Amino acid sequence: MYELRVTGDFAAAHQLHNVTEKCENLHGHNFDVEAAVEGEELNEAHVLMDFGLLKKHLREILASLDHCFLNEHPAFAGKNASSENIARFIAENLSERLLPLGGGVRVRRVRVWESARASAAYYP
Numbered sequence: 251m252y253e254l255r256v257t258g259d260f261a262a263a264h265q266l267h268n269v270t271e272k273c274e275n276l277h278g279h280n281f282d283v284e285a286a287v288e289g290e291e292l293n294e295a296h297v298l299m300d301f302g303l304l305k306k307h308l309r310e311i312l313a314s315l316d317h318c319f320l321n322e323h324p325a326f327a328g329k330n331a332s333s334e335n336i337a338r339f340i341a342e343n344l345s346e347r348l349l350p351l352g353g354g355v356r357v358r359r360v361r362v363w364e365s366a367r368a369s370a371a372y373y374p
């Protein structure tokens with residue numbers, strides 16, 4: 251089994267409901283993100299997949315969140331834009347983008363840090 255990890259970041263605002271009182275207020279974070287993919291077989295170039303392509307996919311997904319008010323983003327309609335739900339959105343979006351690779355490369359985990367001390371991960 252091989253695992254690749256790439257990182258990225260975005261800045262966004264949100265309000266969280268029913269978590270803690272202070273999170274009900276409009277506020278923002280500089281989110282850090284790590285995406286890990288896995289697979290058993292290397293390709294003809296002896297890599298699981300190109301780091302550049304993986305970073306491009308992650309960059310594009312994070313660009314769709316960057317400088318957004320996440321509560322109004324369609325991905326979080328009817329749910330809190332928590333780190334957990336953000337990680338899930340990124341993982342599902344990335345999984346779709348990896349489908350053309352034929353199933354040999356899967357998303358293993360996406361971790362989202364709201365700060366250096368707090369993060370959540372989603373394992374599809």
Ligand SMILES: Nc1nc2c(c(=O)[nH]1)N=C([C@H](O)[C@H](O)COP(=O)(O)OP(=O)(O)OP(=O)(O)O)CN2
Pocket residue numbers: 266269270273277331332333334364365367368370
């Ligand atoms: N499980 C989760 N808990 C919380 C989330 C979350 O996404 N998942 N999010 C928040 C808020 O976004 C909040 O802005 C951050 O809360 P918290 O880490 O408590 O606040 P601080 O940045 O002020 O951290 P300190 O370490 O207390 O300075 C809350 N919970």
Ligand SMILES: [Zn+2]
Pocket residue numbers: 264266273277278279364
């Ligand atoms: Zn917050």
